[in-house]
Amino acid sequence: MLKFTAEHEWLKLEGDVATVGITQHAADQLGDLVFVELPEVGASFEKNGEAATVESVKAASDVYCPLSGEIVEINEAITSDPSLVNSNPQGAGWFFKLKLSNVADADDLMDEAAYKELIG
Amino acid sequence: MTDTGPLLSTPLHALHLSLGARMVPFAGYDMPVQYPAGVMKEHLHTRAKAGLFDVSHMGQVIVKAQSGTFEDAALALETLVPVDILGLKPGRQRYGFFTDEKGGILDDLMLANRGDHLFVVVNAACKSADIAHMQANLAGCSVTPIKDRALIALQGPAAEAVLASLNADVTAMSFMDVRDVTLVGADCIVSRSGYSGEDGFEISVPADKAEDLARALLAHSDCEPIGLGARDSLRLEAGLCLYGNDIDTLTSPIEASLEWAIQKARRLGGAREGGFPGADRILREVTNGTLRRRVGLKPDGKAPVRAHARLFADAEGAHDLGEVTSGTFGPSVEGPVAMGYVPVSHASPGTQIFAEVRGKYLPVTVSALPFITPTYKR
Incomplete structure (x- = not known):
């Protein structure tokens, strides 16, 4: 099941673990990424906590944790090659896997149709 | 600078939109921060071939002595700028800065000896203050902002070949030379200078011919449009100061290594x-x-x-x-x-x-x- 946030993150839910990344729209808006800083495995975040940082040539931006939970895996491939986020943000450019504190929280997020409407 | 009133636009505004630029407010102007290629590719293209930049937001000013001699204009401007302006030969340009009584920097500028007058280019965000400063303090001189000309920078190792495709005379110019050059039928003022660390030119062109000139340059296969994003990364790699960031009234020229x-x-x-x-x-x-x-x-x-x-x-x-x-x-x-x-x-x-x-x-x-x-x- 694919869900989206108003902060332009996507979540792919499998059981109580969500793979999280930023949307194509967000990657396009940020432009060429040159640096990604990911959280540590085992770190816990509240919803909307600052979980990761991405930097383009021009500016740094925070990536928020879309739901409360614990980081169980990170995608080191994007720290060694941040351009993966630009070329494939909803595939090889994923950020981290989050074990949700409460799976039902995901029900409040947008589905793909609602997100597409948001970004116009 | 405070954001008041509607954004101004340069004579190349329609061209930027037609090229798919992402526009942002900068120093009161609606300017292209990047084109579809993106900052990274635009930067690398400029260092590899040639990039075209719209810098029409910058202030172009003529300083002319009432006596009609370059020497009197130079001596007057030397009272505001700690540079040897009198020693500048005709057709030559130099970098300088306006200083304040505390030894801080009010703005940095380029100044050129144009025979009987000085041609000055100042930063967009400072231009009204700079013009007022010169008008108040340059005794015996007229200070005239040029409002009917655009400014286009062409930068990169292929800049000479790109510009020479319109007028081969430019190949004879050296770094910091300034000449009158006819381009696309327009009377242009061309200097061999820039803000990227690369060879290149800055071209003052009548506003109504600016788009013709930009399109003629972009028609060359080595020339691509470059936004403010790459302009910033290029100048920073080249160690060049950005007024308001690296230098201001709280930095002296010597602190700034200038x-x-x-x-x-x-x-x-x-x-x-x-x-x-x-x-x-x-x-x-x-x-x-x-x-x-x-x-x-x-x-x-x-x-x-x-x-x-x-x-x-x-x-x-x-x-x-x-x-x-x-x-x-x-x-x-x-x-x-x-x-x-x-x-x-x-x-x-x-x-x-x-x-x-x-x-x-x-x-x-x-x-x-x-x-x-x-x-x-x-």
Whole structure:
């Protein structure tokens, strides 16, 4: 099941673990990424906590944790090659896997149709 | 600068939109920050071939003495700018800055000897203040803003070939030469200069011919449009200051490592020593040095260190040294690059210091500027 946030993150839910990344729209808006800083495995975040940082040539931006939970895996491939986020943000450019504190929280997020409407 | 009133647009505004530019407000103008290629590709293209930049937001000004001689205009402007302007030969251009009574920098500028007058180019954000400053203080001179001309920069190793495809006369020009050149049937003022560290030209063109000229240059297969994003990363790699970031009224020219721009004639013992605002401090600093200096900073890791990051002598953040004034990722350097101010005790290239980024103290090495090897045609 694919869900989206108003902060332009996507979540792919499998059981109580969500793979999280930023949307194509967000990657396009940020432009060429040159640096990604990911959280540590085992770190816990509240919803909307600052979980990761991405930097383009021009500016740094925070990536928020879309739901409360614990980081169980990170995608080191994007720290060694941040351009993966630009070329494939909803595939090889994923950020981290989050074990949700409460799976039902995901029900409040947008589905793909609602997100597409948001970004116009 | 405060954002009041509607954004201004340059004569190339419609062209930017037709090229798919992403537009942002900059110094009161609606300007292209990037085109569809993106900042990274635009930057690398400029260093590999040729990039076209719209810099029409900058102020173009004619300073002319009532006597009609260049010498009188030069001597008048020397009262505001600590540069040997009188010694500038016809058809030559020089970098300079307006200083204030405290020895700070009001703006930086380019000035050219155009035979019977001076042609001055100032920063967009400062232009109304600069014009008022000159009008109030240049006795016996008229100070006339040029409002009917655009300014286009063409930068990169292929810039000469691209511009020569419109008029081969430009190949005879050297770095900092300024000439009248006819391009696409328009009377243009062309200087061999720029803000990228590359060979290139800056072209003052009548506003109604600006789009024709830009399209003619872009028709060359080596020439692509470049936005303000890449303009910033190019100038930072080249070690060039951005007014408002790296220099301002709180930095003196010597603190800013710009003493090379103050020629012998204006220094102590020179033919026209002093005689500009803040001369006491600035000339004393030429001799005695300063407590702090602008230096290049090369972060050891991959994280960019941005403007306003604090700099420390130690990895614990105990001994504060100063602040980063510009910082970004350098696409040609393939890593982060920055500039900032540190005490002279920590200003030697190779000195390891630390920058605070998101609560961490990242190692940074003080580096010689520029970060790239300029390709100016001397």
